[in-house]
Amino acid sequence: MINNISAKLLEAKNEPLWYFNKNSLIIIGVIVLSLLLFPFASPSKFAIHLMMMIFMHAVMAQSWNVLAGFSGQISLGHAIFYGIGAYATAYFYVKLHITPWIGILIGIGISGFVAMLIGIPILRLKGHYFAIATLLIGISFQVVFQRWPEVGSSSGLWIPINRDSPWTSMQFHKSKVAYYYISLIFFIGTFFLVWLLNRSKLGYRLRAIRDQSDAASSLGIHVSKYKIIAFVISAMIMAPMGSIYAQYVLIVDPNNAFNVDISILVLLISVMGGVGNIWGPIIGAVILIPISEFSRIYFGGTGHSIDLIVYGVLIIIICIFRPAGIVSLIPRSFREREKAK
Amino acid sequence: MSILLKVENLSRSFGGIHANSDISFDVKEGEILGVIGPNGAGKSTLFDLITGFTKSDRGQVILRDKNITNIRPDLICRMGVGRTFQKLKPFADQTLLENVIVGALVNEKNLKVARDKALEIIDFVDLIEKRHHYAKELSTGQRKRLELARALATDPKLLLMDEVTGGVDQRTIPGLVELVLKLKKNGITVVTIEHNMKIIMDISDRILALNQGKRIAFDIPKNISQNSQVIDAYLGTVDAA
Secondary structure: OOOOOOHHHHHHHOOOOOOOOHHHHHHHHHHHHHHHHHHHHOOOHHHHHHHHHHHHHHHHHHHHHHHHHHHOOOOOOOHHHHHHHHHHHHHHHHHHOOOHHHHHHHHHHHHHHHHHHHHHHHOOOOOHHHHHHHHHHHHHHHHHHHOOHHHOHHHOEEOOOOOOOHHHHOOOOOOOHHHHHHHHHHHHHHHHHHHHHHHOHHHHHHHHHHHOHHHHHHOOOOHHHHHHHHHHHHHHHHHHHHHHHHHHHOEEOHHHHOOHHHHHHHHHHHHHHOOOOOOHHHHHHHHHHHHHHHHHHHHOOOHHHHHHHHHHHHHHHHHHHOOOOHHHHOOHHHOOOOOOO | OOEEEEEEEEEEEEOOEEEEEEEEEEEEOOOEEEEEOOOOOOHHHHHHHHOOOOOOOEEEEEEOOEEOOOOOHHHHHHOOEEEOOOOOOOOOOOEHHHHHHHHHOOOOOOHHHHHHHHHHHHHHOOOHHHOOOEHHHOOHHHHHHHHHHHHHOOOOOEEEEEOOOOOOOOOOHHHHHHHHHHHHHOOOEEEEEOOOHHHHHHHOOEEEEEEOOEEEEEEOHHHHHHOHHHHHHHHOOOOOO
């Protein structure tokens, strides 16, 4: 088709496939180094706990973001995969004495498989119908686990305390630092995975489906297949957070593991930070999780739901003034997909 | 010229409305086939039926020797049929280059190769300087070119273009027409829906005229312009004028 190669075309072809903003790379490097060194600054137990919660919720929101932000499907039932991850490690450790490290992998596998089974029928639904279907399936999971004796019914599973082999049992009773590093590794790993996904052929196809599924279809993309792939990846990212939390509190019950609040919270974090942007879930978690944790401290128990009121107000403000999330306040040149103009 | 696409008795109704009734025509390799008809004649439905976006009630669509009736749109694309939409569907939050890369990935496994191919096509549609602009930042005419570039990136043998000059300003139209003729020169068979009669008469080898879901004429432009049914339905009668 091309007869004469123009100078501008040659110039364009010589451009790198991806631009890396030096400033943002330096900032990321400094943040990662600070996070790695953080426990050496003798922080309080609460500070370690708070950081862990931020990491875990950022990963969970990133999981939701892969589905909603990249392929445009709004899920209200992501707690399903958190619960499966939590139950997988607990069940296999309690009943079969399989180390939680293997349990995490099993949880990831089961979550991916369940996402595929759920996804095949419901990903044909669009918009609100898909969201409602995920919400109801999420509640169904909670009800099934409440009535399933093999997994402890409503009482759930109590993970026996093991002080002899902390690494094998993934139980660290003297300090929370090990949990901190485990969640940090998943946080960095997930960020890197989603960063790669964003730049892959799969990323291009998912974004195309999100923006215009008919146009994507006219460009040879099997829309249903790629939506299922996104759902499976999203579920597999979510599951380990359930596993880690189960090992952290040593109890898994259906009311907490499959709680719809988890599904809503990961949505709120992503919306606040910025849906469809790799930084969005991180920014959202950094803002919302401390509000939740501090309100628990100052108001006791579950924080009298003060955090939910604050979330609501913040989300309304964001929706009115920054619908693209807080990430849109960051100059474009610092964001990942900016190209040289 | 051999037959690239053959449409036989293609029909589709929505409730009691016959959007397409027994439409038959063929498209020869390398030609430009114009499709005309007043609003609601069934032109866009015909494109949707050919490209699998709407299932037909009866009739068939044959691409070379393959029956592609009611096959999924993505498979039809992979068989060499590209299309643009009447109501533009750009990936608004992505750059022009990213839009076209999505099309290039149909046949290219390597992302860098797909990027280079996308750049060549963007250059072909004269938008190379806008490659890093978000689709939502482009003008209507530029978005028409974007859609064309995206479809071209899939290496179509047959390209269906739905109102390529619709909704753009007068100064942009000659460039778009030139682009369609450039496609023909490059061996791409084009079926184009167009409301601008002067353009369609100038660029088409043959014209298919529809009215109220039915084929009323299928001939060379000169004969179409003299066809009484077409004049009645589309151009208006002398009495009416």
